[in-house]
Amino acid sequence: MVEWSNTTDCKSVASGLRRFESFPAHKIKKPEQKLGFLIYVSARVPHLLAGRGGFEKLFIMNLKLVSNSLKRYTDPVRVEIPSRRTMKNFFKYFTATLVGVFFASFLLVPLFNQGVKNFILASVIGDSFCPQGDGKIFENEMTVYVNKTVGLPSGYVPENLIEVSNEIRSTKNGCLKREALDNLKIMFADADKGNIKLAVTSAYRSSVLQSQLYKALYALKGEKAKDRIAPPSHSEHQLGTTVDLSGESIDYVSASDRFTDTPEELWLRENAYKYGFVQSYPKGKTSITGYDYESWHYRYLGTEIAKEISEGGITIEEYFQDLKEKE
């Protein structure tokens, strides 16, 4: 488990990033803010260049990815893309990146402590490669009970994680278990028929990455962060069956309240259960789920259970509690 030695490391880097939400760079005066941005952008380069689908995706999708990611790490659960961002700004990013990667990778990164290095590492590789679980810990990995208080075994990695970006619309590389991915593909295809364009913006997250995100958010929001993001080893994202979804109508912005009540979100609320997906943290259920409303966060449980939850008007949490009582 990776731990921040000191949350202020994260805070100073994050505050640097936050200032860079709006270029031009000359507005950023403090050296540590410049440094934060430089390192971050540099660290993103390999990820950007790994974009699939050629020129268009590399430039257009990664334009969104850069601005998205900047916000993601300053405010990981509320991401907004500035709509007036232009290609001109993108080329500024790109130039800064090329210069930055050279300096940062060879000169600057070695100067930082492990906490900052891990943060950079997580932003580069993050959840974009698929580790493999070393054997079955759970009899049925689809129905593992996890919430704010019930955690997963330390170092748990699900079996058979598969890269999603080759097979399904997604804003970055990610991994899911085969069964969840297959059903998601069918759901996306059916949604497409009604001109509802969905994308995966976050899938499997290791406990290490979850730890980075949690600590980054905690440094920014304090205690409030606890209702917005799961602590490491307590996230449904670690199951490899859970996704954050977004839609074309909001430019596939990740984990944003802007997703609520969009055509894509309304479609999901109506139809997701048919494909085995359930919204984990519905509106008005914070006292039960422990988390604020997340219109974008869906967990795959299989069509049978999803139907039961949907028809019963209950939450996943209540479903598992009922199950425990019956035992």
Ligand SMILES: [Zn+2]
């Ligand atoms: Zn989520």
